[in-house]
Amino acid sequence: MDTDVNPVAVDLYFVPIETRIPFKFGRETLTSVTCARVRMTVADAQGHKAQGWGETPLSVQWAWPSSLSYQQRADTMQLFCRTLAKAWARFDRQGHPVEVGHDFVESVLPGLLGELNGKRSEQGEPMPHLAALVCCSAFDIALHDAYGRLLGRDVYSTYNGEFMNADLSAYLTPAEGVDVSFRGKYPEHFLRAPAAKHVTAWHLVGGRDLLDASELTGDEPDDGYPVLLTDWIKRDGLKCLKVKLCGTDPDWDYERLAWVGKIAIANDVLWLTADFNCTVTEPVYVTDILDRLMREHPRIYQMILYVEQPFPYDLRENRIDVQSVSALKPLFMDESAHNWQLIRLGRSLGWTGVALKTCKTQTGALLSLCWARAHGMALMVQDLSNPMLAQIPHVLLAAHAPTLMGVETNGMQFYPAASAPEEAVHPGLYRRRNGQLDLSTLKGPGFGYRIEEIKRQLPDAAASFER
Numbered sequence: 001m002d003t004d005v006n007p008v009a010v011d012l013y014f015v016p017i018e019t020r021i022p023f024k025f026g027r028e029t030l031t032s033v034t035c036a037r038v039r040m041t042v043a044d045a046q047g048h049k050a051q052g053w054g055e056t057p058l059s060v061q062w063a064w065p066s067s068l069s070y071q072q073r074a075d076t077m078q079l080f081c082r083t084l085a086k087a088w089a090r091f092d093r094q095g096h097p098v099e100v101g102h103d104f105v106e107s108v109l110p111g112l113l114g115e116l117n118g119k120r121s122e123q124g125e126p127m128p129h130l131a132a133l134v135c136c137s138a139f140d141i142a143l144h145d146a147y148g149r150l151l152g153r154d155v156y157s158t159y160n161g162e163f164m165n166a167d168l169s170a171y172l173t174p175a176e177g178v179d180v181s182f183r184g185k186y187p188e189h190f191l192r193a194p195a196a197k198h199v200t201a202w203h204l205v206g207g208r209d210l211l212d213a214s215e216l217t218g219d220e221p222d223d224g225y226p227v228l229l230t231d232w233i234k235r236d237g238l239k240c241l242k243v244k245l246c247g248t249d250p251d252w253d254y255e256r257l258a259w260v261g262k263i264a265i266a267n268d269v270l271w272l273t274a275d276f277n278c279t280v281t282e283p284v285y286v287t288d289i290l291d292r293l294m295r296e297h298p299r300i301y302q303m304i305l306y307v308e309q310p311f312p313y314d315l316r317e318n319r320i321d322v323q324s325v326s327a328l329k330p331l332f333m334d335e336s337a338h339n340w341q342l343i344r345l346g347r348s349l350g351w352t353g354v355a356l357k358t359c360k361t362q363t364g365a366l367l368s369l370c371w372a373r374a375h376g377m378a379l380m381v382q383d384l385s386n387p388m389l390a391q392i393p394h395v396l397l398a399a400h401a402p403t404l405m406g407v408e409t410n411g412m413q414f415y416p417a418a419s420a421p422e423e424a425v426h427p428g429l430y431r432r433r434n435g436q437l438d439l440s441t442l443k444g445p446g447f448g449y450r451i452e453e454i455k456r457q458l459p460d461a462a463a464s465f466e467r
Contacts, residue, residue: 037138167186357384
């Protein structure tokens with residue numbers, strides 16, 4: 001099509017930020033993060049050019065759980081981002097961003113990851129595909145933004161047959177024995193229209209978050225932001241709480257859920273969800289906790305809207321039948337849902353929902369959304385504690401996806417000051433009010449960043465490449 005584009009230049013920036021409080025999930029604790037920010041230039045066949053932006057936190061602990069040191073993993077992910085910058089700038093493929101992004105992830109990313117891991121073989125542990133996807137996502141997001149900016153359109157208005165060269169049957173295959181066809185279907189057929197302007201916000205209760213005044217030590221930050229869960233609920237009008245659990249201590253997990261549930265009831269919170277972060281190996285661990293809640297705290301049990309990713313994320317290596325859990329509550333894939341093929345495998349094992357994340361690429365999130373919806377799976381859009389620009393494509397996906405209930409958004413809990421320049425332009429995206437985010441300030445082409453109005457001083461580029 002005349003609107004097809006290809007990448008011609010890439011600039012990569014690393015933006016480090018510190019958390020105001022530690023963020024405990026699974027076996028690790030996050031106290032800082034480096035965000036990869038990408039500026040990509042695309043060109044069409046007529047030589048017209050535009051620049052787009054993408055960003056993702058390189059959340060090492062989430063993307064690459066390991067006994068390796070944090071610094072080893074962080075350095076490797078940043079090195080891989082530099083490799084990706086060169087590869088994207090020289091990727092000779094024209095098309096719509098879904099087509100270009102899909103081809104890169106399928107045909108280029110595996111080879112680059114294999115080459116990296118070959119060089120790291122003496123360290124004994126390869127970087128996982130999930131970490132590679134996180135690194136790649138900033139580039140893919142920038143591609144989508146640049147495409148929209150080149151056309152002067154909201155990029156979501158291009159996910160259809162007017163702009164895409166192929167329908168979804170070129171990318172997606174139905175589950176065996178299911179009467180589903182992707183012929184003649186495009187992402188727009190599975191997205192919500194019109195998109196929501198206000199989205200319900202889920203607050204994350206980390207494993208080290210303080211629940212009430214009995215836990216105060218006097219060492220808490222005095223920076224004007226809440227410290228206790230009750231204060232967050234009251235300040236932001238929260239109605240939904242996501243509870244991080246350890247997955248290795250059933251008594252602690254049960255008591256944590258019950259404690260948060262009691263606080264939720266006392267403060268008119270409506271919904272809870274439990275996130276075990278891949279640390280559970282037997283379904284009975286989860287069903288015992290749920291059964292005990294049902295007996296001892298039935299109201300709290302009823303408030304649990306769904307359960308998220310208790311089991312190891314590598315589904316191919318851990319083919320656990322999870323139907324005993326999904327018979328009690330909707331069971332959502334998160335770390336496991338790298339792509340629609342793994343979602344198909346998960347569905348066959350008993351998973352009933354998918355947690356979408358833009359940090360696995362915008363392209364992948366769209367294709368996963370379409371496959372899951374076509375097969376009757378429920379959707380959520382989950383956070384990677386997205387600050388700064390990373391927050392915008394994240395909440396836009398939730399505004400266009402028919403989720404079970406809103407969007408997880410917690411960057412403002414752990415590093416609120418980091419997003420001050422973006423918040424000045426989009427105040428409703430970086431502060432939750434009445435339990436919601438307000439997207440009404442997002443305007444213009446691409447993702448509607450209004451990037452020219454955001455007064456952010458970037459560091460020197462870590463890498464720059466042109467075709």
